[in-house]
Amino acid sequence: MSMQGFLRADGRKGIRNYVAVAYLVECAHHVAREITYPYRDRAHVIGFPGCFPNEYAQKMMERLCTHPNVGAVLLVSLGCESFNRHKLEQVVRDSGRDVETLVIQRVGGTRSAIAKGLAFVEQALKTLQDTPNVEMELSDLVVGTVCGGSDGTSGISGNPAAGRAFDRLVQSGAACIFEETGELIGCEDIMAARAATPELGVELRHSVEKAARYYAELGYGSFASGNADGGLSTIEEKSMGAYAKSGASPISGLIKPGDIPPKGGLYLMDVVPDGPVRFGFPNISDNAEIVEMIASGAHMTLFVTGRGSVVGSAISPVIKIAANPDMYERLHEDMDVNAGRIITGDADIGEVGDEIFNLVANVAAGQPTKSEALGHAEFILTYKSFEPIGPSCLPV
Structure with a gap:
């Protein structure tokens, strides 16, 4: 393409x-x-x-x-x-x-x-x-993914479908970023097994352990009442669903907000501040996460939601993926993809993953997303503090 x-x-x-x-x-x-x-x-x-x-x-x-x-x-x-x-x-x-x-x-x-x-x-x-127009390939793209307003359907439809799209994008040479280390607690070992090097695997574990310590000290984790109302039971269950959107590709590196991936591949973004708790909850809204991925070069972001969210973003388009078929019926004017078809049996994960992949190419070619067409341009930036990444985070 x-x-x-x-x-x-x-x-x-x-x-x-x-x-x-x-x-x-x-x-x-x-x-x-x-x-x-x-x-x-x-x-x-x-x-x-x-x-x-x-x-x-x-x-x-x-x-x-x-x-x-x-x-x-x-x-x-x-x-x-x-x-x-x-x-x-x-x-x-x-x-x-x-x-x-x-x-x-x-x-x-x-x-x-x-x-x-x-x-x-x-x-x-x-x-x-x-401005000069030039040919652009999928390998020129940086694509992020987040999930917000998660429920019991997110981890079995929308997130796995986004993961399939990520696998195809990585195979095409794109750089893909997933994050939310506070929602990957319990997944550190299986993530480390996918790391490009053993040293990177250690860094991946440390990023999740840091998130667990930060939330324990803060006394407030990344599990909201809305998640429970939507059928999720624990942070570990939510984490497995969030992890699914990373796909199955090898993890090429670990970056922090504002670090630009040096080449194509799959990257974990560590969004939890370094040092002691100073600034409160690391990401007070989904848009804070989106902004951090944009700062790392994301041309667009895949946003998986089960309960429903209507936000977009300034600067970079947001593709909204509905995990819950009932929510899609209510909020279809805000949703770009109905991954709830996986739950109703009208499509499988691969088919919806292909749909997301093709939509990424179309949005890159100029097609507006639903949030763009509706005029959504949310933005939020707050205080944080980070140390630079080490050499093992981006292995050659």
Whole structure:
């Protein structure tokens, strides 16, 4: 399969050509949102709400603003926050993208800032029409997967089908990312057995053990009342379902948010912060997980849900996979794939996996997902802290 992509200066290829309007503190959020509103199908709001600096947030914003789906960036600053806007602007400029920083305190307030921002976005969108188009293969793609609103059907329909699609994508040379180490507790040994090297297997075990310690200290694990209402009994049962979406390919490496896979293959993303509990629950919503995979280069994300979720994401499309056939009937306008057909006997895991695989190619070629068509562009970024990965995490 081949598609047309948008060529960036670093050689990566995007499947969308957005303007990112990035607020650098919550005080600038409203202005950023108003700037994108008239162009919300081509300009997306992203941002960091905190007033105090954080290395993780800085790295995430740098990765997001230079994502291959982004062609130009407007930074919106209040003016007195601690975010290093000068460094972020330089990183974006060095990537070959048009960038401008708007400081609300300097330009006269809300109305003046919105007017100046609208002018930048309008001009940037005209310039982006000249972005070079190039042939793009499946091997150019980075694809993530998450599951949210899980129930008793997620692990026997939607997640295994996503895993089959992942296997085909890996075979085609794509880089595929799965995560949620806090929802892989109990799966560490079978994951380690799939590692490319014994040393990587040790790192995979350690990432899950770290998640278990973190949640034990926090006193709150990744098992919600909605999971129980949906028929799940324990974190181990939920973990087996979450694990299924990784497929059966060898695990090529372990990365952390913002680390870009160096080549095709299957990668586990460790999303639980390093060190002691400092910032609370690691991922307070499914969109926090999606944002971290986008920061690692994901062109799109497969989102498996049993209870139902209607969210999408800024910058990168989200493909919604319904695991529960009853939920699909209620929320079919938000769902891209009905994996519940596996449960009703109308399809098998391989057939739905092929459907997901083909949809990935079509979305990469420009077909909008349901969440895109509905205008969903959710985004959330909070405080975290990570140490760099070691050499055994990405074995040669």
